[in-house]
Amino acid sequence: MRTLWRFVVAVPVLFVVVSFGVFGLVALAPGDPAVELAGQGASEAAIARVREELGLDQPLLVRYGDWLAHAVRGDLGTSIARKQDVGELLLSRLPATLSLAALALLLALVAGLVLGTLAAVRQGGVLDRAVSVFAAAGIALPQFWVGLILVVVFSLQLGWLPATGYEPIGEGVGGWLTHLVLPAVALAWLPAAELARHVRSATAEVLDRDHVLTARAKGLLTPQIVGRHVLRNAGIPVATVLGTRIAQLLGGTVVVETVFGIPGLGSLTVDSVLARDMPVVLGAVALATGVVLVINFLVDRSYGLIDPRTAEGARA
Amino acid sequence: MRRRWGRLVAAAGALAVVVATAACTAPAADGPGRPPPAADTPVDPNGSLTVGTVTVPTGFDPHRERTGGERPYTFLVFDRLTRLDGALRAAPMLAEGWELAPDGRSLTVRLRPGVSFHDGTPFDAAAVRANIQRAKTIEGSTSADELAAVAGVEVLDPATVRFDLTAPTPELPELLAGPAGAMISPRALADPTVDLLKDPRDAGTGPYRVAEFVPNEHAVFTRAADTNWDPGAGRLAQLEVRFVSDDRTRDSALRAGELDVAYVNPLAANAIKQAEALGRGGGFVYYRFPTGVLNAMLLRSTVLTDPRVREAVMRAVDRDPIVRGLLQGTCVRSDQLAREGFPGHIADFTDPYPYDPEESRRLLAEAGLVGGMDLDISFITGRQAIPQVLQQQLAAVGITASLTPLTSIEVLSAYRQDQLASWNYQVAPELSPGATTDFVLSPAGVGGRSERVAAAARTARQTIDPTAREQGYEQTNRLIADEAFFVPVCHLDAHFVATDQVVGFDTAPVAYAQYMLDLRYVARAAEEVR
Numbered sequence: 001m002r003t004l005w006r007f008v009v010a011v012p013v014l015f016v017v018v019s020f021g022v023f024g025l026v027a028l029a030p031g032d033p034a035v036e037l038a039g040q041g042a043s044e045a046a047i048a049r050v051r052e053e054l055g056l057d058q059p060l061l062v063r064y065g066d067w068l069a070h071a072v073r074g075d076l077g078t079s080i081a082r083k084q085d086v087g088e089l090l091l092s093r094l095p096a097t098l099s100l101a102a103l104a105l106l107l108a109l110v111a112g113l114v115l116g117t118l119a120a121v122r123q124g125g126v127l128d129r130a131v132s133v134f135a136a137a138g139i140a141l142p143q144f145w146v147g148l149i150l151v152v153v154f155s156l157q158l159g160w161l162p163a164t165g166y167e168p169i170g171e172g173v174g175g176w177l178t179h180l181v182l183p184a185v186a187l188a189w190l191p192a193a194e195l196a197r198h199v200r201s202a203t204a205e206v207l208d209r210d211h212v213l214t215a216r217a218k219g220l221l222t223p224q225i226v227g228r229h230v231l232r233n234a235g236i237p238v239a240t241v242l243g244t245r246i247a248q249l250l251g252g253t254v255v256v257e258t259v260f261g262i263p264g265l266g267s268l269t270v271d272s273v274l275a276r277d278m279p280v281v282l283g284a285v286a287l288a289t290g291v292v293l294v295i296n297f298l299v300d301r302s303y304g305l306i307d308p309r310t311a312e313g314a315r316a
Numbered sequence: 317m318r319r320r321w322g323r324l325v326a327a328a329g330a331l332a333v334v335v336a337t338a339a340c341t342a343p344a345a346d347g348p349g350r351p352p353p354a355a356d357t358p359v360d361p362n363g364s365l366t367v368g369t370v371t372v373p374t375g376f377d378p379h380r381e382r383t384g385g386e387r388p389y390t391f392l393v394f395d396r397l398t399r400l401d402g403a404l405r406a407a408p409m410l411a412e413g414w415e416l417a418p419d420g421r422s423l424t425v426r427l428r429p430g431v432s433f434h435d436g437t438p439f440d441a442a443a444v445r446a447n448i449q450r451a452k453t454i455e456g457s458t459s460a461d462e463l464a465a466v467a468g469v470e471v472l473d474p475a476t477v478r479f480d481l482t483a484p485t486p487e488l489p490e491l492l493a494g495p496a497g498a499m500i501s502p503r504a505l506a507d508p509t510v511d512l513l514k515d516p517r518d519a520g521t522g523p524y525r526v527a528e529f530v531p532n533e534h535a536v537f538t539r540a541a542d543t544n545w546d547p548g549a550g551r552l553a554q555l556e557v558r559f560v561s562d563d564r565t566r567d568s569a570l571r572a573g574e575l576d577v578a579y580v581n582p583l584a585a586n587a588i589k590q591a592e593a594l595g596r597g598g599g600f601v602y603y604r605f606p607t608g609v610l611n612a613m614l615l616r617s618t619v620l621t622d623p624r625v626r627e628a629v630m631r632a633v634d635r636d637p638i639v640r641g642l643l644q645g646t647c648v649r650s651d652q653l654a655r656e657g658f659p660g661h662i663a664d665f666t667d668p669y670p671y672d673p674e675e676s677r678r679l680l681a682e683a684g685l686v687g688g689m690d691l692d693i694s695f696i697t698g699r700q701a702i703p704q705v706l707q708q709q710l711a712a713v714g715i716t717a718s719l720t721p722l723t724s725i726e727v728l729s730a731y732r733q734d735q736l737a738s739w740n741y742q743v744a745p746e747l748s749p750g751a752t753t754d755f756v757l758s759p760a761g762v763g764g765r766s767e768r769v770a771a772a773a774r775t776a777r778q779t780i781d782p783t784a785r786e787q788g789y790e791q792t793n794r795l796i797a798d799e800a801f802f803v804p805v806c807h808l809d810a811h812f813v814a815t816d817q818v819v820g821f822d823t824a825p826v827a828y829a830q831y832m833l834d835l836r837y838v839a840r841a842a843e844e845v846r
Binding site: 029042050081082083084148151163258259261263 | 374375382455456461513514530531532533561562564565568569572723724725727728729760
């Protein structure tokens with residue numbers, strides 16, 4: 001209950017803080033969107049007219065207040081570059097990004113948990129070293145480079161998967177999945193590597209604890225020990241790391257969507273920042289802030305599920 | 317010891333994967349480039365093509381275009397009164413012919429008969445008058461400047477109009493080849509439910525209609541077969557033009573068969589070499605076309621007010637290492653604004669400020685800058701290669717150049733407000749030499765300030781005799797060079813790669829922009845010839 005209350009209070013406060021910070025940063029950055037919108041070689045009068053139409057001639061605080069007053073009523077405004085309703089625009093891009101992020105998260109989770117656990121169980125062995133190499137490579141190699149290599153190998157050389165684009169799930173699960181596999185692998189690469197390291201470290205620590213040694217003495221097999229006694233104890237640090245990595249994952253879509261030509265929120269945000277399209281930037285940031293807050297809330301709640309001793313009731 | 321060997325083997329394995337992957341992407345062997353399919357190749361009337369380009373589809377209203385990058389989209393839907401040929405001269409389109417009055421104060425235009433808009437409205441003199449009036453007066457018009465000299469349009473008969481001009485304007489036919497001459501159905505203009513920016517519906521006379529449009533992403537066109545007046549145009553059942561900003565993504569999509577045509581960045585020499593190699597392999601054709609676009613280092617005369625300083629900068633720049641070394645000959649070295657074969661080119665031109673570091677130092681000293689000077693060179697983020705070479709060359713004469721990457725919006729805003737002294741930029745020719753000179757002198761363009769250039773341009777643009785007018789523009793361009801408004805580097809070519817199934821692509825590039833395409837005559841080869 002306390003967590004839920006904290007969440008309810010935090011959402012509006014963080015929303016205002018983050019949105020005002022972004023508003024200020026974009027507004028203070030050099031460059032006038034009216035210059036581009038007015039067209040090439042437009043006169044000063046034409047630019048001034050566009051500036052007035054968009055309200056860009058108003059003081060920063062007035063513009064922000066106006067935006068906030070509409071945003072709390074669910075009206076995120078109209079894109080100044082695309083002339084589209086921002087809410088509709090974000091919703092049209094959301095499925096691609098959510099699909100990509102969800103698949104990448106699943107891949108990262110499976111790869112990180114499996115590899116990290118195996119490495120911990122076989123400490124010092126070949127598998128442990130191989131996982132260490134994978135983790136180091138995963139952290140060192142930039143996502144765009146991984147994406148390019150995947151395209152070269154699996155699209156251009158082998159011809160197994162599409163190189164670019166996105167197909168909505170409504171047009172067929174097969175097409176949706178084949179278009180997402182390579183970008184999801186590129187996006188999952190870094191969090192999987194980091195997760196594998198954390199899982200290995202947390203699992204190795206638990207494996208040395210007394211209750212695990214007792215379980216071994218009772219004759220339990222390693223898979224049983226890991227399943228019943230280790231993973232649950234190692235779960236909390238892993239869940240914490242996972243929470244932060246999901247936010248990173250959303251950030252990573254910016255690069256991956258560009259490399260794979262996916263029309264998602266990431267590429268939309270980049271285009272909008274470059275075009276100083278404030279309503280879209282703010283809408284995207286508001287959405288991302290909301291997603292991260294929800295994830296953090298869920299991570300907080302998951303502690304109690306993983307280890308009931310940490311549940312709110314238990315602590316009280 | 318074993319552990320060390322294990323690490324070495326792992327490292328070698330990783331390296332082998334990288335090298336093998338790189339080898340897989342290496343260009344094909346040397347050899348002659350594959351020729352494009354012959355113009356008479358049988359085409360598939362049900363064929364479709366997907367084109368990957370860097371021009372952003374933002375809207376379809378030709379009279380309110382935001383950038384020239386909209387034209388590859390709008391020109392498929394809206395025909396103009398004229399079009400430009402390869403030498404940037406006006407040629408007939410919806411206008412069959414025209415005649416300038418002896419005093420240059422009116423232009424009589426004969427219209428093509430039997431043309432109708434996609435909505436069935438006949439194209440006639442009244443439609444021309446309505447469109448010109450709209451282009452001149454609509455709020456936010458980007459065509460008004462081009463039509464500034466047009467006082468009015470008189471309907472002489474249904475197939476003839478007369479443009480009454482406030483001053484001799486012999487270049488009006490060239491200006492009507494652009495958005496200002498685009499014809500929109502009067503019925504659509506009168507219908508408040510038609511939003512030309514988002515959905516032009518049946519408002520054009522062009523070879524295609526818009527079937528799907530996602531702003532800033534892509535547009536899909538379908539053939540307007542029943543109302544197309546030009547039997548050679550609209551040869552595809554469907555044409556998709558897709559905005560793909562990343563060079564590598566376009567390349568990958570082309571090779572993977574997701575694009576049929578891909579734009580190649582003219583400032584990325586390696587990408588061009590790879591495109592050439594792709595054309596030597598199987599299945600692809602590499603195209604290279606000359607354009608009048610000049611890569612130059614702009615020197616804003618309202619900031620660098622001392623002409624000796626601008627001259628010193630010009631004399632410090634050696635173009636050869638940039639063109640032959642950095643750009644590997646993928647553009648054409650130039651020391652003047654207009655390219656050979658384009659209006660305003662000076663055949664017997666002598667560079668007034670050739671590379672001369674000694675003279676550059678002397679000029680700086682004469683200007684009171686004995687210890688050298690600081691200069692900020694701005695460029696659009698990602699295009700740092702040429703500015704880096706310029707930085708090194710300027711350092712040799714004592715000019716300390718700092719490089720500032722900016723977004724296009726930042727650089728446009730700052731340069732026109734005199735906040736930047738220098739910008740590495742592509743100066744594209746406008747529809748007419750007079751309009752190009754306007755751009756050079758405009759604060760919103762190059763920002764050159766010179767009364768003698770303005771006077772020479774004024775005289776040239778009002779000269780009726782074509783030969784004398786051409787000589788006038790040559791003289792204007794000599795003065796522009798003399799004023800040192802920019803350091804010319806090279807004229808860019810347009811580079812594209814298409815699959816060998818694309819027919820007629822050599823008709824598509826338009827010489828006034830490296831990214832500009834008019835895809836009206838492009839087709840896909842019929843199944844039997846594949």
